[in-house]
Amino acid sequence: MARVVVTGGTGKAGRAVVRELLDHGYEVLSVDLVPPEHSPCPALQADLTDLGQAIEVLRGTDAVVHLAAIPAPGIRTEETTFRNNTLSTYNVFSAATMLGLGRVVWASSETTLGLPFERESPAYAPIDEEHPLYPESSYALSKVISEEMARQFSRWSGIPFVGLRFSNIMEPEDYTRFPEYWDDPGLRKWNLWGYVDARDAAQSSRLGLEADICGAEVFIIAAADTVMNRPSLELMAEVYPGVEMRQEIGEHETLLSIGKARRMLGYEPQYSWREQIQLTSSVPTLEGHEPAQ
Secondary structure: OOEEEEEOOOOHHHHHHHHHHHHOOOEEEEEEOOOOOOOOOOEEEOOOOOHHHHHHHHOOOOEEEEOOOOOOOOOOOHHHHHHHHHHHHHHHHHHHHHHOOOEEEEEEEHHHHOOOOOOOOOOEEOEOOOOOOOOOOHHHHHHHHHHHHHHHHHHHHOOOEEEEEEOOEEOHHHHHHHHHHOOOHHHHHHHOOOOEEHHHHHHHHHHHHHOOOOOEEEEEEOOOEOOOOOOHHHHHHHHOOOOEEOOOOOOOEOOEOOHHHHHHHOOOOOOOHHHHHHHOOOOOOOOOOOOOO
16 A cells, blocks of 8 residues: 655645545545644644655655645735745655655646736647746746756656646536636636646546656646537637637537646546536526536
């Protein structure tokens, strides 16, 4: 049984990852600044901006899923976000290499790609891992720097580092908001109408531990569809008419390409708001709209 530390274990993604790993037979330690009210596994409170604490929480473990961070732009000051996220990630990567862990899986972000797409439009769509990096906040910049750190720590140590560029992580109750976006595609253009269910984010984290990976790799992790009830090509033509479409896509197919994650991780999204809204009669819809099929 592999022993895995999940940092940020009380967060939205962290809770789902802990459950996913436990369900697949892993021994899990959840680590966070915030102690959980209830935890299905042992939990430890620690400040990962302190290298000594990072070393101690990883000692004796086989791998780490590093999710701990200020989770989005605008929550704290730009300086605080950059310092916290960069330093904690550096410490976790350092501790993992010092202790000789077998694998580091960690949360990068879709924001590295240019979100929100205001100063720069997408270079093309669907966006994949070869898309230019346009960090527009200190949060996004911290993730870009962390991706470079992962490459260097992997090169020095030989440990595989798997970076997951998560789209906007949603839990089932979040889907009740989706009909609010349908009349105005500009409301969610900032990430090309993308999202990912927390349970699929957890699936990708587990696959990151298990896949045959060498070196440092990054993967876009999104749902297979968009948050919208309108066709993806129609949305692009209206909001980003000058952006090149590089491949054919399905009616509601994601514009954040998950092709690399499918090929290398075996990732396949299992959850969509479309099934959730269909199955949950209490979910509100906007007047004049029916749930998308």
